[in-house]
Amino acid sequence: MTDQAVDTDGAQLSGHAAAEPHFLGRTRELKELRADIERAGLDTLSGRKAPRARVLLIAGRPGSGRTALAEELVRQVADRYPDGVLRARLGESDGTPVPVGRAARELLTALELPTPAGAAEDDLTAALRDALADRRVLLLLDDAADAEQVDALLPDAPDCLVVAVSSGPLTGISDVRPCTLGGLDTKSALELLTRYTGSVRITVDPRAAEGLVEECQGQPAALTLAGGWLAARPKAAVSDLAKQLRSDGNEGTPLSRVFRLTHGLLPTPAARILRLLALAPAGLVDPHTASALAGCSVGTARTTLDDFVALGLLRSVDSPLPQYEVPGCLYPLFKALAHTQERPAELQLARARMLERTVRLLQSCRAITETDDLEAREKLQDMPRALRFPTPRAAADWLRIRRPSLLAAARLAVADGEVDTLARRLMSQLVRALVAHVGTQAAAPDLYDIHGLVLDVAERRGLHRERAAALLNLADVDARTGRTADALARYRAALDAGREANDPYATGRAMESVGGAHLELGDYDRAADWFGRALAQRLARDERVEAARLYGRIAAAHTYAGRYGEAQRAWRAALAGYRRAGDVAAHARALSELARVQEYAGRPEESLRTCQEAVEWARRAEDVRLQAALHLRIADTLEHLGDPTAARMHRGAAERMLGEEAPEHDSSPEQGGNACEIRSASAED
Structure with a gap:
């Protein structure tokens, strides 16, 4: 994150409020953290060289500014680590821990190292440790759920530094240096409000401003929302907001109280869009997502999202395309409002509209690459202008930028269990778009995960044909990456599924692939036998070219x-x-x-x-x-x-x-x- 990044989980602000935002406060915490980097560890004091990287822990509740503090620390000491800074987020927007294997894969990709599709978590973490063994890097692990997540990613390199951000202690990791956050100091909190309101409204009633800081308990996220509320109401006094918060009682956290107040004063359409953003995959939003969720135009959705950024309700992501993120500290509040103020049927309909829009965008993303196909060109022209990409490069950029949310959308759709038809269409179009723009080999890790999701849906719905296809695709990747025994087991399962579906293509393909796996394992008799079974089926269907190939x-x-x-x-x-x-x-x-x-x-x-x-x-x-x-x-x-x-x-x-x-x-x-x-x-x- 750059100095201009937005983080309503901390004390860094959007460019909507200030031309040159910079980090506020936390002088004491930064000094202590930097001193901890220099301080000798327990292993060094005992005369042993530290076997692993030093771990600094920044602990605090969501909204306390923990991520912003971690980013500022990284900015200040990054020049000590010539091999660069690596970042991984270990928690989803809804608080679900990110699988360690996925985090390790993203870090290896950032290092431009290969990540075999379908590789086990232990293999990926071992590859990451090997890659970092001879490097001097700074690793920022945000939203860590527990010590096991962090421990699995720790480099076996004492010259590396790990900065972990979590809600609580990382019990089990030795020699962790914790820094627990409270509220901002009053001076920094007032400066944060000043960036939204201007200095006059603070200086004319300093006691009211200090009272507002006290009501917010100095929490940066709560102060950010308070500042956005005041900025949107230039005629309101600071004391007015402080009084409203006091009259609201002590129910909930300061952040939830300011959020309720902000939400309550939004226009009805905007308030509904805000609630529905709880459905955004991975907490990532673009105008199309918001438009589909709320059933409004893309232009209206973008204007509303920009307004939310100005109010501190969203974070603008540094991206060539307009993209926003729901702050982790606000996501539970969005979700609670969605479930209390929206009917379940409306939420399901909004989710279906979002998935349908995503499917159509993926169709357009793929179709722009098929310029030689007359039918594809006609289908592309029939799409609304808002869904069409001007060039293949624009489509590829969109796919690259939206990749995390697209994969998250597929995972959520499968987990939902109520939109399996849309989930299947989404995964089919996502596979085709990735193959068209990225290539089968480069996209193999993502494709492997998607085929696994297809298998989940097929098994849940008893779709034997799709189950066979998913097993064949997964087995092919296993075979290409040297996991031949795993591939053989999946090819056999695909054969059973193909027979249940009465699908001659799947059964023939599976029999031949079983033979290929035995050939790779050196069991030539079984290989010839399975090739012969596949040959018999091809001959029975009078498929001469395929039969000739099987003779070979x-x-x-x-x-x-x-x-x-x-x-x-x-x-x-x-x-x-x-x-x-x-x-x-x-x-x-x-x-x-x-x-x-x-x-x-x-x-x-x-x-x-x-x-x-x-x-x-x-x-x-x-x-x-x-x-x-x-x-x-x-x-x-x-x-x-x-x-x-x-x-x-x-x-x-x-x-x-x-x-x-x-x-x-x-x-x-x-x-x-x-x-x-x-x-x-x-x-x-």
Whole structure:
């Protein structure tokens, strides 16, 4: 957070109230915290080097300014940590603890390090500790729910510093330096009010101002709301607000009392929008979210949200697109009002409108990338102008900025259990948008989580077809990341679900994938058996190209097992299938693989003839790289047969082909080397 950031949980203010906001007060606390950084730890005093990072704890109730103090401390000492500052929020807006694995993944992403999709929490935290072991970083952990969350993320590096923000002690973490916050000092509290009201209204009645500070108990969040209330009513005296708070009695906290007063004086439409913001995923709001929740125009929603920022009810997020955040200290108050003043049916309808708007925005986000598709262009033009993105870059930026709230929306929709149809549509469109703009590989961690949510809904609703699809998607990621045993279990579960759904695609895909998992595990007999089961289904459905491909997978299993005769028979069956289907490129590759098996079987003359035939088919397919690879294999075979002159000719032909093809494909030398290896395994597994 920069010095200009807004934080109504602390004493930093929005630019709506001041041109150059800066941190207020807490001089003593800052001095003590900085001294704690320098102070020797218990391990150092006992003569041992500290095994882990020093932990400073800033404890206080929500609204006490704990986050603002932590950010100011970070700003003051950041230059001591040359490897930078990392931030993680460990609590959702509703107080739900963030899973440690998700927090570790976000921190690894901030370090631009890989985060394998579906990785276990222990693996992610171990990777984070390894990444920080040789670095000197400052780690800010905000809204920590308990010591276990913080402990799991602590670097094993004594040169690092961890600043944790929590409501209470972190019992169980050794040598924690706590700093417990109360209210602001009177001078700082009055300066905070002055930024909203101007100096005149404070100086003309200093006692009333001090009384207002006392009513707010010096809590920055309560004072911020009080200042916003006074700024919106320039003719009201400070004493008027103090009297109203006193007349309200002592029911609730100072923050809740000022909030009730602020909410009560809002226009009815604005008050309703405020209450419905409790439904915003992850507490993140944009004009579209507010518009859908309240059923108003996007322009009206944005104006209202800006008004809320001026009143201290929302925090404006530093973003290229208008985005706001519900302060954590205010979220419970928003939620309580929503449940007491809105009917459950109205809340459900508002949630459904928000999810429907999100689905349509995701459709538009994906459609802008499909400019070559006439149908997609027509659908895009049929959408309201407010839902259309001007360029693919604008859509990608929106997706990147809104990613946390979109993922939170999917999690909340699934947890709700009453909007499963919308939840399924939302997750489907989110997957497509991520693939279109980010790519399958880069978005894999998010896609893995989404497929897990799809599985939850499918199991809850008994949707066997969707359950099979989700299990296949999850298993594919497990297989790609080396968790082959886990993948195998999921492929088998997908097979059962596919059979229950009577879905031939899912069952065939699952059987083949089970075979692929066994192949990866080195169980070649089971691999060939499962490929054979999948083949039988393809043949029964007269799917010749797929059947030919499965013959190739069976041949690969036999080849690994050293059963070269069976492998050759399977490749010849694959060749017959490709020939009937007219697939020239696949026919050429199948011939090249048959030649490889013949070479393994000790039949170089047959391998040479098959390679020469494969070259002709590769030429017909215009596959230059395959032709080059085959010429190199022919050269190796000729050398083995004692004809080095012919071998040199074929090697020269391969080099010329690769040299001519390299500029067109921008191939690197490493890529050229890999061109000689022709894989028979399917990319699906």
